[in-house]
Amino acid sequence: MSDTALASPGTARWEILGIDWRRSWPILPAILFLFVFFVYPVGDLLFISFTTRDGAFTLEQYSKVATTPVYGRVFFITFKIALMVTFFSVVFGYPVAYLLANASPKNRARLMLLVLVPFWTSFLVRTFSWMIILSYNGPARSLIEFFDGPDSKIKLIYNMTGVMIGTTQALMPLAILVMTAAMQNIDRNLLSAASTMGARGGQAFWRIYFPLSMPGVAAGALLTFITSLGFFITPALLGSPRETMIAQIILTQIQELLNWRLAGALSLILLVLALLIFAIQNRSTGALGEADSASPGRAPTLLSRAFSRIGRAGLAIPGWITDRLGELYERLVPVRPDRKPRDISGWTLRVFVGLVIIFLICPAFVVIPVSVTAGNFISLPPQGLSLRWYETYLGSTTWMNATGLSFLIATLTGIATTVLGTAAAFVLSRHRFPAKRPILALFLSPLIVPRMVTAVALFYVFAKIGLIGSITGLVIGHTVLSLPYVVVTVMAVLKTYDIRLDQAASTLGANPLRTLMRITLPLLKVGIISAFLFAFVTSFDELTIALFTSAGTVTTLPKAMWSDLILHANPTLAAVSTVILLIASIIVLGSEAIQRRAARYMG
């Protein structure tokens, strides 16, 4: 099915940008969609930041940002938070990724499910549960008072600690996912080889595994960092005004001051910073997720050799320390050649990973006891048992409308994204054309551009064409955000799909359409369903775009929750959160079941 093989004299007329559109047309709708509802709006927003009201060129907004100290401070804090979150996510996520990458496929699937639970659970629900746990009368406070006395000055919420805890929990799964993918490419035999050559566990890890895992760590850190740059929910709910991040400032500029130009300027700065970091990282360690750092064929320069020598010497130190510790332990408990050794390091790792997974999963479940309280306030443990807050939820037209609307929008988004994304993924993974890399970058860019920037840009464009406060507008916005996930998921499935099956069908007399309907799509069913669910969940949990473009007329579930969280957190929220948890669990378990059934014939 390679393009060159089928190239005919008539091809040239249909070729634009090196793409044969007669065969690659299915990618066109998705590209057009992104240009109209992503590239153009973001570009437009950035453009107006350079203009005055009558369209003349000005740098007024940027000089305002530069001269007002508060913006500098906010940028500094944003970077500080993003850096710290990245550090914690990578350091605590690394052992989890290590265990995942080196587990048997069966165990890996199970562990991965656990790591992904927070990914599927609503971000607002998780933030809300941290508010319950960390609050002044919450269980975390009781723990502190138990150890530090009732007058303890340690505060866990409405400060940097709260923001760290909430954001790290939100982003660590992302770091783990990226690092695991890269670590799975590291050959297990390398550690065995090091061991047979006389390396203890420490030396083998620090000298061999660790350097090889660095590209994965860098990719994970990059994605975590860029994503956290655009955060506003956790600092708003778990932090104080001193932890204000740049996305919150943009939000205020629009919602309260309707200052498009300044918001555009701040967005541009945020975007440029994100892209700059992306470019620097990309240059230093190779493309996102590619495990091989050193480029093939390129002879090592003097400088790179010097660096690698320094790096090696540096890594010898932790290796030396861990090995001395190992020897010390062996002096206490000598190795016996006639007894099975106890796997101390293995168990340490497992316990640590267990604690991280508890940190990732368990907090969300506090909403369940809180939701069944009989009292008027959020309290843990609940005061008495009742279902009154569920009655409140079910009896409230606001909540019911919001729930119904979110379901509708999520379903529509799921369908739109799956159709656009699957078609694009087919072209991207099956056809060869020179412009592939930039087009792939276009599809992934909604992940890199901070969500707040996308939301503001869409708001600006929707305002001009009257899509504010419409279901269509929300579906469009959510489709932009979930398209990257769908494209990546379907491309990953297509990568393992044996194209010879299609060729076999073709030689057996099936035309392309019948091949697609009877062979290709049924075999890819599982991948496409999980892509749909990804899009569904992304939309169901989406707040940023809903905040801007819904204009108070169409209130989605996250937006209704956000308003309550900001104004008056009450046990109804716990009841709503429990319902959302239940829905998420059904979706996760459902997709698991589908995948397990498919595993029967997909090897």
Added chain:
Amino acid sequence: MNDLDTLEVADGRPDAKMPATNDRPSPQNPGSKLDIRGVSKRFHSVVAVDDVSLEVADGEFLTLLGPSGSGKTTLLTIVAGLVPPDGGDVWIDGKLATYMPSHKRDIGMVFQNYALFPHLSVFENIAFPLRMRRMAAAQIRTEVNRVLEIVELPEVGDRLPRQLSGGQQQRIALARCMVYQPSIIIMDEPLGALDKGLRDTMQLEIKRLHQQYGITVLYVTHDQEEALALSDRICLMRLGRAEQISTPHDLYFSPKSVFAANFIGDSNLIEGRVTQVAGGRTVIAGPGECVIEKKTADQRFAVGDPVVAMIRPENLRLGERSQDTRNALPGTVESVLFAGSVMSVFLRREDGAVVQVKLLMTRHVGENPVGRAATVTWNEDDVVLLRPGDSADE
């Protein structure tokens, strides 16, 4: 099981050098580099290695040969210390090493995909085991250059592994093991990833290094030709057990079981029943009129026993149809396979079974024999009598 008997160590035999740390006997033969005794390993319900014992002498090249799932790789990883056995002992160079972590064993291992560290230069790859042994920098340089000379790749030290060809990577993997002179080098299908031509070259190279430097090798392969070409002895494995341990020559010409006969080379198996074991003769009633005779009385069999007579195809002669029934089988030539130096002729016996005859080709090829009636004959020395069924004689 004669070979096995001589190899197995009589348990509890008193030994002059009893190690102080444990009450287990040290190896019977202090010169042996590797001594595996009664090692077993099961994964859940699958028995991967079932009570295997074998010994590798200093400078010996021993191959574990068997189909996939025969337990050869599991046995190898047990020796390397990568998987702990459920029972039995492993001695390496006279020291008990059953549960020693692999970094404390004196072994080297060549992996199927070589396991060269991709981020380290060839020099650093080879220097790695020496650094782990805290050798001085100057000495490391000398040693690495020495083994690079041995594997005939003196100028590649600065390159990364991926910049080398498959055969070169293979040599570097060997050099990395040879540089620290371990008691034994373990090789796990090291030629599996190479194509046919390169595989033959590397076979010669491995053989050269083994003979020239006297290294002791435990080798794993499923390729019988490779095993026959390289080994001093072969341990044929089947279902986790050592089926037969012999020299390549004995394994080929005196297989101890139908399985061994079938696994190594091509073989014709002719079923029959013993009619006489006496007077220096063993007589077997074969299919039809055929009588198989050997000039020795094989005391393993009694009159009336079922027996399988194994004859290698190259030991059969193809002739005109004759009335002979002693050590002769009539049939019709059904098909012919020409493979260059050798031609295989397939003869359909009168009872329907097929006999394969291998003829060494000379320039004079007769007319196409397909369809002709013919008789195959053999020398009685070339007949190996086996018990029916798959397993070895008990």
